[in-house]
Amino acid sequence: MNRAQLLAAGSELLYREGYYLDRQQWQDWLGLYTQDCELWAPSWIGEHRQITDPQSEISLLYLAGHGRLLERVERIVSGASPASVPLPRTCHQVSNILLLDHEPGRMTLHSAFRVDYFHQKKTGAFFGHYEHRLVADGEAWRIAGKRITLMNDFIPTVLDLYHV
Amino acid sequence: MDARVRELPLRDFSRYIDARPQDGVLRIHLDLFRDPELFELEMRYIYERSWVFVGHAAQIPQPNDFITGVVGRTPIILQRGGDGQVRAFINHCSHRGATVATTQAGNARRHKCPYHGWMFDSTGKCLQVTDEALGGYTDAFRRLSHDLPQVARLEEYRGFFFASLNPDVMPLREYLGDAAVFMDSWIDQSPDGLEVVRGDANFTYGGNWKMVFENCLDIYHAKTLHASFGTMVMNRVKRQGADENRSVDLNNFISAEAEVSYYIFPKGHGGMWLRGAGKREDRPSYAMWQEMAARVGEDKADMMVSGRVVAIFPNILLVESATFQMRLIRPVAVDKTEVYAFCLAPKGEPAAARALRIRQYEDFFSATGVATPDDTTVYERVQQGDQARSIEWNQGYHRGLALLRDGPDEAARRIGIEPLHSISGNIGIQGEAVYLGVYQGWLEQMQRGQAQLAGVQA
Numbered sequence: 222m223n224r225a226q227l228l229a230a231g232s233e234l235l236y237r238e239g240y241y242l243d244r245q246q247w248q249d250w251l252g253l254y255t256q257d258c259e260l261w262a263p264s265w266i267g268e269h270r271q272i273t274d275p276q277s278e279i280s281l282l283y284l285a286g287h288g289r290l291l292e293r294v295e296r297i298v299s300g301a302s303p304a305s306v307p308l309p310r311t312c313h314q315v316s317n318i319l320l321l322d323h324e325p326g327r328m329t330l331h332s333a334f335r336v337d338y339f340h341q342k343k344t345g346a347f348f349g350h351y352e353h354r355l356v357a358d359g360e361a362w363r364i365a366g367k368r369i370t371l372m373n374d375f376i377p378t379v380l381d382l383y384h385v
Numbered sequence: 386m387d388a389r390v391r392e393l394p395l396r397d398f399s400r401y402i403d404a405r406p407q408d409g410v411l412r413i414h415l416d417l418f419r420d421p422e423l424f425e426l427e428m429r430y431i432y433e434r435s436w437v438f439v440g441h442a443a444q445i446p447q448p449n450d451f452i453t454g455v456v457g458r459t460p461i462i463l464q465r466g467g468d469g470q471v472r473a474f475i476n477h478c479s480h481r482g483a484t485v486a487t488t489q490a491g492n493a494r495r496h497k498c499p500y501h502g503w504m505f506d507s508t509g510k511c512l513q514v515t516d517e518a519l520g521g522y523t524d525a526f527r528r529l530s531h532d533l534p535q536v537a538r539l540e541e542y543r544g545f546f547f548a549s550l551n552p553d554v555m556p557l558r559e560y561l562g563d564a565a566v567f568m569d570s571w572i573d574q575s576p577d578g579l580e581v582v583r584g585d586a587n588f589t590y591g592g593n594w595k596m597v598f599e600n601c602l603d604i605y606h607a608k609t610l611h612a613s614f615g616t617m618v619m620n621r622v623k624r625q626g627a628d629e630n631r632s633v634d635l636n637n638f639i640s641a642e643a644e645v646s647y648y649i650f651p652k653g654h655g656g657m658w659l660r661g662a663g664k665r666e667d668r669p670s671y672a673m674w675q676e677m678a679a680r681v682g683e684d685k686a687d688m689m690v691s692g693r694v695v696a697i698f699p700n701i702l703l704v705e706s707a708t709f710q711m712r713l714i715r716p717v718a719v720d721k722t723e724v725y726a727f728c729l730a731p732k733g734e735p736a737a738a739r740a741l742r743i744r745q746y747e748d749f750f751s752a753t754g755v756a757t758p759d760d761t762t763v764y765e766r767v768q769q770g771d772q773a774r775s776i777e778w779n780q781g782y783h784r785g786l787a788l789l790r791d792g793p794d795e796a797a798r799r800i801g802i803e804p805l806h807s808i809s810g811n812i813g814i815q816g817e818a819v820y821l822g823v824y825q826g827w828l829e830q831m832q833r834g835q836a837q838l839a840g841v842q843a
Contacts, residue, residue, distance in 0.1 A: 262753070264584035267490050272584045276740045279584030279728050281753045283744070288624060292617045296755055302613040303766070304758035375723075376588035376752035378761045 228320045231330045231355055234362050239313025239334075242383050247294045251287070255356060255365045260284040262369040262385065271370065281371060281380070293382055304379045309340035311383050315351070326357040334369075336384055347384050348372055395839060396426065398831040402824045403778070406789055411782040413824050418593040418771045424719035430834025431699050431827070432457035434551045436560050438701035438713055439463050439473060441727070442544040443581045444490065449507045452490045455715060456548050461536055462486045463546060466508040467494065473536035473548045474509035485533070489585075496533075509533035543572050544579060545701075553837075563802040564654035567695035570688045571703060573681055574670050575731030582728035582743065588752035589723045592764035594699075594716035597724060598823065600760055601694050601702040601712070602647070602655050605784060605815035607639055610763060614707070614749065614756045631667050632745055633707040638663040638692065643812040646796045647785065647819040648804035653698030653826015655819045656804070658691065658796060662812065665690040668705075669742035672735050684799050698826045703729075707756070708745035720768050726750065785816025 222230065234253065241250035254260075262282035263271045272278035284290055297305045317333040335348040354366035369385050401423075403412040416423055439454050440463045451464035453476060460476040462485075476484045478498040485496040485505060495512065496505045502515035511531035514520070538549040540557035542565060547557050558565070572578055590597075600606070608615075615635040622634070643662035649655060665671050671690050678686035694704045702712040711727040728746050730739060749756045785808045794807040808816045 264586050266583050296613040299613050304762040378590045379758040380753045
């Protein structure tokens with residue numbers, strides 16, 4: 222695949238991730254991730270520095286392995302979590318997609334995101350940047366890593382997977 | 386005296402706390418959670434008269450390190466001067482009042498006001514009134530101190546800094562009383578004390594500040610509100626085996642074999658100690674148990690690896706339930722609260738134990754995790770429900786009241802503390818009567834604050 226084809230395939234996967242999250246198609250969303258995936262939202266240290274090591278510093282989200290995504294989804298749909306009933310309506314917008322680097326069967330994409338949400342008569346938004354590591358799986362691409370740089374990190378009551 | 390004080394209506398605060406344990410009654414008036422004027426009085430009589438926690442020494446280890454914060458509504462800078470001494474001064478330029486430090490933390494030998502350039506050193510001393518010589522200033526002006534005003538009192542308890550805007554506040558050690566012994570049970574986990582694990586995960590909720598204070602002493606809610614956490618941990622063990630990223634199992638944690646003691650301390654502080662609950666080897670500190678037991682004795686070392694909570698009135702919570710978090714409460718409005726979360730950990734903890742601590746912390750206590758968002762959501766539902774103005778009282782403080790007794794229980798004697806009251810026994814108590822002390826502390830401080838500031842006898 223040339224750069225343009227990679228960028229097109231990668232972009233489509235990023236848009237699709239937002240599509241599944243916004244439609245609450247959890248199993249389809251989980252299907253986008255590899256078994257050994259890592260979803261990481263590093264936290265901030267003061268205004269402009271982020272943590273660099275999830276093993277010795279606090280992350281906003283550090284979910285290593287598909288099982289961790291699955292268990293979060295199970296909680297979201299369980300009906301036993303008041304924070305998840307009702308779920309907010311969300312709208313993911315992903316843009317400014319850049320192909321940072323690639324090699325056969327792998328690519329890394331940078332993008333900007335904004336997730337608007339509406340919950341209990343209140344509107345809010347989370348925004349920041351993504352860095353997705355994608356790996357080829359036959360004809361398809363899957364997400365092996367998603368790093369979320371969340372800019373507005375003063376958490377208003379709840380922040381869950383569907384907010385970012 | 387504050388000129389506005391007399392404009393505030395004087396209140397008989399005793400009307401709000403119906404504490405008659407001898408008659409089996411403990412009720413707290415719902416206006417404590419919904420009356421904006423009462424919130425204003427709490428700021429004035431509690432947060433701006435008493436001791437409030439402002440930061441930990443580990444946040445400002447180097448000369449000229451500082452953090453910013455608030456005491457009540459007053460913005461402050463907590464800074465280690467070039468001389469190594471920690472001071473607290475008001476973040477308010479003496480000229481026009483702009484805050485001179487605008488970041489959450491930093492290292493600065495000087496603070497320069499961005500508005501007109503007045504300059505202050507790291508002890509708060511004014512170094513420069515910009516263009517003073519040409520300014521046509523009067524002698525009266527020159528006689529004024531231009532320094533950043535010092536916060537009236539700043540005292541430290543073993544790395545924990547507390548500030549007070551009240552010069553006549555009692556000594557901190559006296560204020561903390563035996564609640565400090567609970568603090569020790571974390572501080573003494575390592576011979577080198579505590580450190581703050583880096584990374585901010587702070588949050589806010591649309592509810593009164595006392596809801597998070599109450600919640601940390603409440604294990605009655607765990608089974609219901611955190612059912613999804615319990616299920617998650619159970620499934621994790623089933624799928625991945627018990628050894629990987631183990632979390633403290635909530636079902637085990639509140640199992641019938643466990644014993645609990647609740648302690649009511651003077652000044653509004655409350656403690657809770659769970660024994661025989663959960664597998665202690667699931668706690669990161671257990672990695673250091675042998676060293677701890679050799680150094681402090683088995684009774685205290687046992688406490689250091691058990692579930693326990695101390696709530697220091699009004700604004701600091703040390704909570705070790707499914708994991709350990711310290712919370713600094715910052716009330717913003719009657720129905721708006723900010724919570725600053727600290728992952729405190731013993732220095733020298735083995736790397737694997739530290740990683741486990743961090744995973745447990747993110748799982749349970751982070752506002753992005755799977756327990757705290759259910760808590761914060763439910764505080765907002767309580768805030769909504771409490772708007773029912775025809776209802777003055779709820780029934781949320783009676784559980785365990787029949788078991789209240791004066792003085793220490795046997796477990797308290799073992800660790801050498803003298804609480805005013807204890808409630809102890811099987812964990813099934815899941816007591817709420819511990820709030821008796823919290824609201825007696827509230828009442829005392831409100832009455833004393835009004836008496837001192839408004840010159841009225843309570």
